Amino acid sequence: MNELPLPGFAEVLAAAARIAPHATVTPVLRSRELDAMAGASLHFKAEHLQRGGAFKFRGACNAVWSLDAEQAGNGVVTHSSGNHGAALALAARSRGIPCHVVVPEGAVATKLANINRHGATLWRCAATQVAREAECARVQQETGATLVHPYADARVIAGQGTAALELMRQAGATLDVLVVPVGGGGLAAGTLLAVRQLLPDCDVVLAEPAGAADTARSLAAGERQLDFVPDTLCDGLRGALGWPNFALLQGNAQVITVDDADTVAAMRLIWQVMKQLVEPSSAIALAAVLARPERFAGRTVGVVLSGGNVDLDALPWG
Amino acid sequence: MNELPLPGFAEVLAAAARIAPHATVTPVLRSRELDAMAGASLHFKAEHLQRGGAFKFRGACNAVWSLDAEQAGNGVVTHSSGNHGAALALAARSRGIPCHVVVPEGAVATKLANINRHGATLWRCAATQVAREAECARVQQETGATLVHPYADARVIAGQGTAALELMRQAGATLDVLVVPVGGGGLAAGTLLAVRQLLPDCDVVLAEPAGAADTARSLAAGERQLDFVPDTLCDGLRGALGWPNFALLQGNAQVITVDDADTVAAMRLIWQVMKQLVEPSSAIALAAVLARPERFAGRTVGVVLSGGNVDLDALPWG
Structure with a gap:
């Protein structure tokens, strides 16, 4: 992956046109109620209402429609605990090409069902990074499919940046700070590309689970810290920060680490007050805002609600 | 109540201006997915996103702002299993007047919390119609507050009609049929007033729980059938059809009765596909559409999602 050129703002704009x-x-x-609780003006970008139920469709769609006709014919392959898999399946279907998804054991049932429903071929493997990548390489070799990595991919990063691009246009106010969840860093890096160009004074804050805080550690250390075993119910944020993602974020973003208990409380709030079904990996962004009132009070804050694929039979409370 | 004049379309228009x-x-x-499932073009009016989390704010707000200054000073009182109580509390607060809510035992915890949060005084009573009305009369006598009945009230009916008014303007297509849940009949009767005037060829279909199907029986019999004990998890639809509501609906609306199991299935669908948190009393309208494909196929269908105040610790599955 290290050889790929890093995407820039031009790639985000191109992605926006490509996926439109x-x-x-x-x-x-x-x-009003959450604004009052936060003492801030919150603008929630509702990516749980994106096709496939998460922002992931943006990056997947950009990648699929970036392929030339010959590449496209062989299809695409990825490994994903869920949302990216479903997104790539949907994106592949929009172009009428095959899609293969390698899914680790332990993935959320709803997300698996989504991948299936959208017509992809599922391949199961053990829940380690090594097993995912090995199975993915095998499928790639057998089918000639193009790998679309869930986050360490310039096309995916550029696509994810389009959410922030839209939010800045839609908000009707100049954002002082934009908060997004961080796992592998696709949304984070894409957001950064969009924000740095359009609103250079706007802070980009990354919300990361305390149980998978490799981004916080990586940015602090100045190099990627890959030696961790994720322990968080934010199933979308367990991946390790990617290389291009790290390269783009380094020196440009701040991280707030959030305990799962605060994420669950924020998720209940969003459900009860906003009546929006978001998953823990989304709610963490509001949890970060509520955990640091001094950091956000009086400011105009963008919050990306990244996805809403929740297993309704296994809610994190009660 | 029988002496009150019935509201008409003019009262719905006046209500729209008053609550704006x-x-x-x-x-x-x-x-897209629900359209495909129903074989119809569905337009969901998202009243779970109304203030207080239900359409009930419309009628309550119209009633509160209809009072003259002297009446208003003494406040308002109602009995309600939940959404109307919270709505009246919010409406009273918008005018800065006192609000009393008589709540029967067994009401949904989230709804009680909402009433409290919006600053009303709570009075508990037994879960019978007689006990509710007696306690309500007592509070009325002690305080001089004006009764705002949850549905058998011309001001409330006119207010509820504003949801359909907006939906017809917003849908961007001519509705062939509009489906709303029916309990006491406030939303149903108000909807009818709006639809009959603006889209006389549009059918009004009422979705009613099989376990509280007094509206179906009343309309069939030509007089109100009040001898029933509600048995449904649609906690907002357990009330008996009101007198003015019956008078307005008679001969003008069709009823589809729905089993709770179908309502729960529709509720899960709305949660999973639309990512919208609606309560059973809302989901019943989609359940009615899905239960009768021959009735709705190929048509442009309005569906009022009436509210979203769900007790997250007592979901009807799992």
Whole structure:
């Protein structure tokens, strides 16, 4: 992956044009009650209402429609604990090409069902990074499919940046700070590309689970820290920060680490007050805002609600 | 109640103007997947995003702002299993007047919390209609507060009609049929007033729980059938059809009765596919559509998602 050129703002703009016929322009939601709780003006980008139920469709769609006709014919392959897999399946279907998804054991049932429903071929493997990548390489070799990595991919990063691009246009106010969840760093890095160009004074804050805080450690150390075993119910944020993602984020973003208990409380709040079904990996962004009132009070804050694929039979409370 | 004049379309228009400074113009939501399942074009009016989490704010707000200054000073009182109580509390607060809510035992915890949070005084009573009305009369006598009945009230009916008014304007297509849940009949009767005037060819279909199907029986019999004990998890639809509601609906609406199991299935669908947190009393409208494909196929269908106040610790599955 290290040889790929890093994407820039031009790639985010190109992605926006490329995915426009396929992706939903998701709304920006407001809540008087949550504004009052945070003491801030919160603008929620509703990516749980994106096709496939998560922002992941943006990057997947950009990658699929970036392929030339010959590449496209052989299809695409990825490994994903869920949302990226479903997104790539949907994106491949929008172009009428095959899609293979390698899924680790332990993935959320709803997300598996989504991948299936969208017509991809599922391949199961053990829940380690090594097993995922080995199985992915095998499928790639057998089918000639192009790998679309969930986050360490310039096309994916550029695609994810389009959510922030839209949010800045839609908010109707100049954002002082934009908060996004961080796992592998696709959304984080893409957001950074969009924000740095359009709103250079806007802070980019990454919300990361305390149980998978490799981004916080990596940015602090100045190099990627890959020696960790994720322990968080934010199933979308267990991946290790990618190389291009690290390269783009380094020196440009701050991280707030959040305990799962605070994420669950924020998730209940979003469900009860906003009536929006978001997953823990989304709610963590609001949890970060509520955990640091001094950091956000009085400011205009963008919050990306990244996805809403929740297993309704295994809710994190009660 | 029988002496009150019945509201008409003019009262719905007046209500729309009266509540405009306070109520939210809720969005109309679409879903490709649900359209495909229903074989119809579904336009969901998102009243779970209304203030207080239900359409009930419309009627309560219209009633509160209809009072003259002297009446208003003595406050308002109602009995409600939940959403109307919270709505009246919010409406009273918007005018700065006292609000008393009589709540029967067994009401949903989230709804009680909402009433409290919005600053009303709570009075508990037994879960019978007689006990509710007796306690309500007592509070009325002690305080001089004006009774705002949850549904058998011309001001409330006119207010509830504003949801359909907005939906018809927003849908961007001529509705062939509009489906709303029916309990006491406030939303149903108000909807009818709006639809009959603006889209006389549009059918009004009422979705009613099989375990509280007094509206179906009342309309069939030509007089109100009040001898029933509600047995449904649609906690917002357990009330008996009101007198003015019956008078307005008689001969003008069709009823589809729905089993709770179908309502729960529809509720899961709305949660998973639309990522919208609606309560059973809302989901019943989609359940009615899915239960009768021959009735709705190929048509442009309005569906009012009436509310989203769910007890997250007591979900009807798993």
